[in-house]
Amino acid sequence: MEPLRIGIVGAGAIAQRNAKEAAASGAAKIAGVFDLNHKVARDMAKALSAPFFPSYDALLASSDVEAVLLSVPHYLHKPMTIEAASSGKHVLVEKPMANTLDEAREMIACCEQNHVQLTVNYSFRYLPKIQKARQLVQEGALGDITGIQIIAHQFKDRGYWSGARSNSPDDWRASKEKCGGGFLIMNVCHVIDYLYFVTGVKGARVYSEYATLGSPAEVEDIISVTARLSNGGIGSISASSIMRGADQAEERIWGTKGTLILDPDGLSFYSTRPIDGKRPGKMCRYTKFPNVSWTAEWVKGFVRAVREGTKPDISSQEGWDNLAFISAAYQSMEKGEPVEVAPFPASTSCGA
Amino acid sequence: MPEWLIKILLAVYTRIPPSLRPVLKEWFAKIVLRVEALVKRRQIVQGKRIEFLDFEIAHLVPFELLGPGPDEILVQAECSLISPGTERAVLCGLPGARRGFPYVPGYSTAGRVIKKGNAVKWVEIGDLVTGRIKHASYESVAANKVFKVPAGVTAEEACFIELGIIVLQGIRKAAIKPGEHVAVVGQGLIGQLANRLARLLMPASLIAVAPSRNRERLALLPGGADRYLSINEDPACVHALEADVVIEAVGTPQANVTAMHCARKGGRVVLLGSSRGLTRDWDVWNVSQKKHLTVIGAHISDMPEVDASPLRWTYEQEGRLFLELLHEGRLKVADLITWRAKPEECNAVYEVLAEGGRDHVGITFNWVCKER
């Protein structure tokens, strides 16, 4: 398979990681680097032995660039995707797909019109732990899913909000307009995505409360969400970025026949059925997984889709579904009422 | 310590469970200090100092230090001044100021010489000195790195030394001429000190500019600004200022541009605040080139190590001048202190600072209330 020639847009820490993994996957060749911060872009281009482009337009004008990988602040996802698609470039965009569903709709329509592929970086799906969880669920370890619980608590120091960990410090993460939201859209979105992937169940109706109680930001730093799932089950999220000294990260999925727990060190499951060669009625634990680059897998999957003209593993629909759930959560709090999660549009029109 | 030994110790250290590391580190430091004391024949002094233990956590902790070497003096702190911008940046982990914890803050302290090395000639025991000394009850420092405080200047005033030098070098670069219009953007401690020092150069007007009116009262004290403008109340006020000289003393990337808006055509903008970050979307043509602005960087590290030249004096020269201005009564700073705290209160003090400092400007720790 001919490697996809990707232009890297944004040279922050995530972009650096994405670019390195993409190049190492063998499925891609880095065809250029652009960032408004020329210094970091130059350094990155040098490290990747790729050309530096002083502007996004110049990168898009290069015939050597077939696709762009956008690791830029959320509010730029839409305009930069549209610009890239209009230039005939395929788009790999960081999560979340956009800040709003209207933006996402425009992105999808524009990519369709220009016959380019679009994928969103929900690559945690490729983590062996997540793949294993999906396999267990598909083999019937849990029976019918009845409940999903996400607990995600950590502490983001004040410097985080002004981009102190970035090589291009900026306060966009604290801005509702630029970031679209806080901890939910920035971090928990990954968990929501891989639980969709593991269970095949999505959120259907959402109730939420959120607030900003301990951060120098406009966006939420604590949120609680209750959701009716598409199969009738109930889900809940308790998340915050203001829990000091006691991080928590655990997801539980349970069903009529068992329970599965994901935590940072591995996964555990209990099933009334003999699954994966394990004795039923006993908690089993998996902690050893092969070392896999989830980003490389994501890129490989996308390149395959581009070369074969098929739908990418993580397509605009996955990006939409995730954003639709998150948007519903924000709207629920703002309206003070439950909100139905918007389904993926059957057809879109390019409003760009 | 030789490199090979450091390598071995590091290799051992990484094999120790993380939970045991702090205790072992502490014991290791104690042993090293004792060995050093034996070898150098120096006393071990018990003191207390402020440490940042983690993001937004300050605590007064006991520590040990070696008594003074031949060229050193042991200073018992009387008063130390918080440098709000720098210390808050480290405490909160802001861009450009990420440091490991624990971190010992402070660099502007006045205290008495209680012991001195054999080679120290120019200070005597009992003298009041000031300089780059941490927030600590005792510190051994090189005698030639501190300033002797002139008679009549109190420890509370003298502890402004480092901040005074920081601002003096900026005011010098601004080259303010009598009769010019001066604006000082930002009214934290640096901004308020800039008001006072710019005022000495007889500007026709001195306008203090800040987002809120929290610091208005202090800014308009005698020796300070003539007028105070709040950007929150009137965002457009900056465009009407037309200052000959603008001193930027906020220390955010966007404040650099705000300061440029305050300048007249052909004006000078001195970047005194440490903005730590990238200034984005600088419309250089409309904001700066059409106005023919000159932008001048002014950080303490810009000062020459030796030999002054016009607009650039050395650290020592600025320090001596600062104390001279205090001594002559041409400069007053004690009224800028809004919180005289005990070191034991440091946790609460830095909690307030982390949240933005409320309306505080000068915060000092007074170390001589009682023996600790």
Add this chain to the structure above:
Amino acid sequence: MGLCEIEVKIEKIGSSFGGGGDCLAYGVGRALATNGDKTAGRSDVWVLTVIDDRSSSTIVVPETACFPVPSSLEHDMALLAVPLAAALNVWDRLHLELGEIAVYTGGHHCSDLIGLVAVWRGGTPVIRLGNGSDGESVSVGTTIDLSKADPDEVLGMLRKRVEEKPGFAAVDLSGRPELIDVLFEAMPRWGRLMLAGRPQTPLTVDFYNNVHRKGATVVCDMFDPALLLRNKDRAIYLSAAFRLLENKERAEVCARVVRGHRLS
């Protein structure tokens, strides 16, 4: 015609290739009449002047907007005095000293004239940052061609040269963000930089590390030779330019490095 005004018959017009500001023109012409007494009744006095009205070959301008041209100078040379004076002004404002590194960029038809003046002021070395798209140019000093080299390499080369020198002054005439960024990055402590080209997009600048901590001076302006005629010190700079151009050899070099300038 009011008091202190001069009627001038314009013979030659110099182009203003300003950085995007008002399009100014200037010309050299014969002073026909005046209400003052310096040129009354004389027709052999030639002046340089700003031209506000290009529609007429004879204009009336304030005496203060005119500058007498030495009789020994040809008209082309008189016109050349304007960009030369502007170039002298640029390095004066940056206080370029003998032995300091002087860097300038392409992007203006007078770029190399500015480079030439840097050589005359003792800039050592004088370095031109540019690329192939600058078109025909007569480079003075060392040229670092950005179109061929990797920008990081360019920065490395420039830094190496800068490290060896006690002083640095630079002028950007291109307005190109990538060149401006290289200049900011390469600028050492106490460096002086003039942004004299018009950037088409807003810039992202690390003022903290590249200006504040370096104690640098950044002069923001536009390089437009015609503006020199409105400069309060124009007499000083034009006089110096005339004196320099009176030497034929020097004048020819100047004419050669100004793109588009033709000797008549």
